[in-house]
Amino acid sequence: MHPVRKKRMITIAVILVVLAAAIGLVMYALSQNINLFYSPTQIAQGEAPQNVTIRAGGMVVDNSVERASDSLDVAFSVTDYQHSVRIEYTGILPDLFREGQGIVAQGKLDERGVLIASEVLAKHDEEYMPPEVTDALEKAQAQ
């Protein structure tokens, strides 16, 4: 074989092997580590699997937050205004956790249909600025 061509073949072979290994690693990691999102309605209708890490989100139901008096256990319900799902969590809730706040919890459903959360995330911003407002402002400015 011509030496230049041989060199090129080796280079390409090395790249392909490394790439294949990386793709394998990526596929494996992805199959293990993606978490599907389910709404409370989907959970109530039994669409979500048990004992698999999933994410669930909704508004925290008013007066649903119960705290244990002697530990950091806390339980609450989230709703999408159709169904609600109960979430149990041990630990410190995020600063932005409030009743009525939209939250997302990550965890596993148990046999009772309760989500045992390992992580609770709250959304950051309360005020939004829809495009209509910008329009209105431009109109106000034009006058």
Added chain:
Amino acid sequence: MKKLLFFIPFVVFIALGVVFYQQLGKDAEYMPSALVGKQMPEFKLVDMASDTVVSNSAMPNEPYLLNFWATWCPSCSVEHAYLGELAEQGVKIVGVDYKDETPAAKKWLEERGNPYSLVLLDEMGRFGVDMGITGAPETFVVSAEGKVLYRHQGVVDAEVWQTLKEYMQ
């Protein structure tokens, strides 16, 4: 053949662009509101004018707008002037002062005029939670019987009013 190889980055990028475009319209954290068509939740809130606690019975017995606002919300100052115009046309508007400080709210209404037939103080935002609002301003159309007919998130202006008006009848 070899020349085509150099087009791969371009093609991959364009494919990615198409995916991005499809995703743009979607709200990644969409929360549906299921209150429409249902009775408005029970509440007990302080009425700003009389400083007494009022409940659902204090609401107007004709179709009205329920408007969540606050002095901390710039978009609310945008819609305020338009709400004033609506009030002059005889539209009943109930204001809910959402997560706000009452003295600031009083001052605001004195300075800019008060379009509301009734102002309820929701300092803790409890009522806002019951109504499922996610921010301010938000405006609901409520029937004479206290049924929620429509929800609008964001500023109310002449264009939005055309939609709201239909639900008012």
Added chain:
Amino acid sequence: MIMLPEIGHYVLILAMMFALALAVLPMMGYLQRNAILLSTAKPLTYLMSGLTCASFIILAIAFAQDDFSVLYVSQHSNSLLPIWYKISAVWGGHEGSLLLWITILTLWAALLAFKSETLPNSTGPVVLSVLGIVATGFLAFILFTSSPFLRILPDQPVDGVDLNPLLQDIGLIIHPPMLYMGYVGFSVAFAFAIAALITGNLNASWARWARPWTNVSWAFLTLGIALGSWWAYYELGWGGWWFWDPVENASLMPWLAGTALIHSLAVTEKRGVFKSWTVLLAIFTFSLSLLGTFLVRSGVLTSVHAFASDPTRGVFILALLVIIIGSSLFLYALRASQVKSQVSFGLTGRESWLLINNILLTILTLTVLLGTLYPLIFDAFNLGKISVGAPYFNAVFSPIALLLIVFMGIGPLAKWHNTKGAMLWRLSWLPAVLAIVLASLVFTFHEFDVYMWVSFAIALWLVLMCLRDWLDKVLAARQSLWQRARKLPRHYYGMQLAHIGVAVSLIGVIFVSMNSTETIVRMAPGDRVDVGGYEFEFLGTRHVEGPNYTADTGVINVYQDGQVITQMLPQKRLYQARQQMMTEAALDPGFTRDLYISLGEPLADGAWGVRIYIKSFVRWIWLGGLLMMAGGLLAAWDKRYRRKTGA
């Protein structure tokens, strides 16, 4: 004074006019071989830059003066805010941070124009013109969709909404400017690459010109990322230093691609090989910077850092992205296929080691890109809403990165074109043995973990190899060690510093994940708890009033061997304007460990949920970042870049 915001707006419009002129005139001048049009590039750049800066300063003045009639000011500032936060609030939201982005872009362009004396006559104007195209696009984006100068008239709010409390922090005052310096700095390498494609001069010279610029941008980006990580560590209150959040990934991807670019530019300059690959990498790096901007601004991904999303803006910036990146890649496809490497590269030479570096870094970039975009692609095909968790990134990123670091030890030893295996072996067997022995020694004091042991050995191997290489270079000659050491060029020390920085960060990461303790406990006043050899006593909380917040301050005494070593005061703040709660962690920093306490929520009877962490060697992560930055800057200031280069 009252008209200032309007003036700011018009100044920005003028800046866009000049940017447009810069995008068109010099390019026409190049195509028509018209020297007069070519010579417009420099003055136009200065005008564009000066006007953009002026408009940025005007916005800053509006913030300093609490002009709440300006919508953007009212949304992001408050009269109670301390003055330095008022200034940093300029880039606290979407509109202002874009203005900062474009201001930095025009500053880089002005600096390039200033330095363009050393470039051949036609290259300089074409490069500036490419930057003019990018600037035009982004100025139009600001003016059409996100002007920060819009007014709320006639009813202006009494006071502003306040800056998001999370952003009221020293780390966040300097983080975005540093990050943008890096992101935007890659536009210079990009402009050089595009100019090379346009003019057809794809020889080694463009790589030479682009190198110092790329190094400096990379250094800034490194600092920006380190600052962001440091901020997240103490401000988010959960003691993590990297979350694989889309916004973080958006800054990591250009960094990885930029790292590959720095190395690939070296090969192209020295050996004249990988020419088309390096051009592609320059485009790729800047594209990732733009993509980061798009992902953060458009709301297509959910993130804790996300700005309010707005589909109109999303469409605009996507269109901009498609035009800039799409046309670059198209141009690349047309031109790069005609390039031939004159010199073949040696299979055992340094170029091969750098090729491995490039392959691995590119794969790392792509895995992060895939993980970040996967939820989007999944959703686009209606397969459901998913999130890709940190475990994915850890599982994929770490082994590839470790492999890369193994090669990092060998690469610098290799000679161009051809390296003798015997020479490599002679230099590297001792560091390899030492690394394994030392790593094993450390693990005799610690619970054994194969993965950590391997990682630690690799970190030591990198440090020892850097040292070995240096010794080999300074001991070889007859001159004194000092003289010899001084003779080594700055870019060599820059490289060594940056490589050692990687090892230092890696050691930090290993110890933080291996040796840290984390306890979340319920503590009533008077309670004591033992964590990792320290005893923490909770004395209760007291109420504190800040300038724009009220807070509960927890008082916690820390004992070691029965002695009070420090008192720590974590806070739970309530920011009044937004009624937002914020956790302010208390830190007792140290070279080998940080004590970290944050308050959770108040529970019954004056008790609180309290998080106590002891973080081993966590400072090393950022120390490594600083070393990398210093290395990048040192390499850029190498003497050989200052010589005038004839075309």
